[in-house]
Amino acid sequence: MFLRGPSLGTRVILLGIFSVLLMYLDHREDHLGAFRNALSVAVYPVRVAVDLPSRGLGWMAETVSSRDRLLDENRRLREERLQFLARLQRMEALQAENTRLRALLDSTPRLADRVLVANILSVDLDPFQHRLVIDKGSSDGAYIGQAMLDADGIVGQITRVEPYSSEAILISDPSHATPIEVNRNGLRTIALGTGDSSRVILPFLPNNADIQIDDLLVSSGLGGAFPPGYPVGRVVEIERLPGEPFARVIAEPTGALNREREVLLVWHRAARAPAEDPESPSPAPDEPESQAPQRVGTE
Amino acid sequence: MSRGGRFWPVAVVLVITLSLEVAPLPGPMEYWRAPWVALAVIYWSMRQPGRYGVGTAWAIGLVLDVLKGTVLGEHALMLAIVAFLTIKFCQRLRVFPIWQQTAAIGAIAAVYVLIGVWIDGMTGDVEGGLLRLLPIFSAILVWPPLRWVSNRLITPLVEA
Numbered sequence: 227m228f229l230r231g232p233s234l235g236t237r238v239i240l241l242g243i244f245s246v247l248l249m250y251l252d253h254r255e256d257h258l259g260a261f262r263n264a265l266s267v268a269v270y271p272v273r274v275a276v277d278l279p280s281r282g283l284g285w286m287a288e289t290v291s292s293r294d295r296l297l298d299e300n301r302r303l304r305e306e307r308l309q310f311l312a313r314l315q316r317m318e319a320l321q322a323e324n325t326r327l328r329a330l331l332d333s334t335p336r337l338a339d340r341v342l343v344a345n346i347l348s349v350d351l352d353p354f355q356h357r358l359v360i361d362k363g364s365s366d367g368a369y370i371g372q373a374m375l376d377a378d379g380i381v382g383q384i385t386r387v388e389p390y391s392s393e394a395i396l397i398s399d400p401s402h403a404t405p406i407e408v409n410r411n412g413l414r415t416i417a418l419g420t421g422d423s424s425r426v427i428l429p430f431l432p433n434n435a436d437i438q439i440d441d442l443l444v445s446s447g448l449g450g451a452f453p454p455g456y457p458v459g460r461v462v463e464i465e466r467l468p469g470e471p472f473a474r475v476i477a478e479p480t481g482a483l484n485r486e487r488e489v490l491l492v493w494h495r496a497a498r499a500p501a502e503d504p505e506s507p508s509p510a511p512d513e514p515e516s517q518a519p520q521r522v523g524t525e
Numbered sequence: 526m527s528r529g530g531r532f533w534p535v536a537v538v539l540v541i542t543l544s545l546e547v548a549p550l551p552g553p554m555e556y557w558r559a560p561w562v563a564l565a566v567i568y569w570s571m572r573q574p575g576r577y578g579v580g581t582a583w584a585i586g587l588v589l590d591v592l593k594g595t596v597l598g599e600h601a602l603m604l605a606i607v608a609f610l611t612i613k614f615c616q617r618l619r620v621f622p623i624w625q626q627t628a629a630i631g632a633i634a635a636v637y638v639l640i641g642v643w644i645d646g647m648t649g650d651v652e653g654g655l656l657r658l659l660p661i662f663s664a665i666l667v668w669p670p671l672r673w674v675s676n677r678l679i680t681p682l683v684e685a
Binding site: 234235237238241242244245246247248249251252253258261262265266268269272273275276280348349350351352353354355357359386393400401421 | 540543544547548549550555556558578579580583586587588591592593594595596597598599601602605606608609612613644648649650651652653656657
């Protein structure tokens with residue numbers, strides 16, 4: 227190998243310089259999206275293969291579970307569905323009323339959100355960050371910054387989109403902040419992740435802030451990343467420190483951050499949805515309920 | 526077969542190690558994940574330094590970057606340096622007794638892990654503190670059995 231080409235040391239130095247250049251372009255300038263996309267198609271099979279064993283286990287559990295249990299589950303789900311349908315009827319009436327009132331007040335009507343079910347691939351990226359991979363990508367219309375929910379609340383948002391999969395960050399990641407408001411009184415603040423998936427902290431509330439244990443925190447929609455009005459967490463601990471300017475407030479996320487296998491992707495930016503996803507026309511203001519879950523993509 | 530033997534067993538090993546790098550592990554086992562791809566790179570650049578050199582390691586690192594979602598070039602740089610160190614010392618590494626070889630692999634793994642921590646620190650926050658160093662010990666623990674399996678099973682396939 228020393229007979230042809232540059233020596234080993236030269237080669238490693240050249241590669242090192244090239245790596246630093248790549249890191250700079252990727253991290254600071256964000257120029258390598260296309261290159262990463264091309265490579266990501268190559269690693270997609272690896273991600274799917276890694277996900278297979280746990281998917282197989284889930285399938286086995288479903289296949290061998292007893293008939294009684296399935297019947298039980300079926301009955302429970304049917305009851306739940308009835309309850310939800312009843313609630314939905316009221317909700318549609320309320321939504322129509324809300325739209326009318328908003329028209330009276332001359333403010334823009336809130337658009338209903340379109341959602342798509344995405345599966346979480348059981349791929350471990352980094353034990354020190356709360357990130358995950360989902361099986362929907364730009365070919366499904368996902369976009370960077372898109373909000374991710376589960377049945378109980380906001381879970382996170384998409385940070386990188388590839389053709390067939392996306393990476394998302396959870397609201398419990400230490401580098402994630404969620405704009406929220408207290409549902410009871412509309413007090414606005416920010417919830418930061420802690421690295422513990424059962425805790426977020428609200429570090430910017432003054433000692434005299436009107437906040438109580440068990441207050442529901444919902445997304446405020448400020449900043450545009452998350453749709454407004456979805457639950458984020460519930461306050462579990464308040465410590466008012468007389469010597470400090472801010473109280474120590476801890477909340478527990480309502481969404482099941484580390485237990486879910488499925489999440490919902492929400493399209494809530496009226497300006498973006500039609501451009502990125504031609505098959506769903508932007509909902510007309512007078513019929514907001516037409517955009518209920520359209521597609522349900524499960525396995 | 527061409528110089529250095531068959532290629533496909535090496536490719537299969539590569540895909541397996543890539544999968545092991547992101548395979549889900551229960552709870553705190555996550556922190557102990559061995560640097561599988563780095564160990565494979567060490568193995569092959571030790572056995573066939575003329576065939577699998579720093580360029581190959583670098584390219585594999587790029588794939589690993591995309592797979593793990595890290596900054597492009599991070600694992601590429603780490604693996605290129607790992608391959609460089611291994612090839613520099615491959616003559617000695619090959620004749621070392623197993624415990625001495627394992628210690629040397631541990632040192633190379635430490636370089637690998639520390640460069641990773643350093644790059645993470647430059648591009649964002651480093652969480653986890655000393656837990657970050659656990660992969661070095663995993664590397665030391667898995668190297669002897671890994672070498673045994675590779676010598677018995679994979680090398681015969683390559684050289685057959």
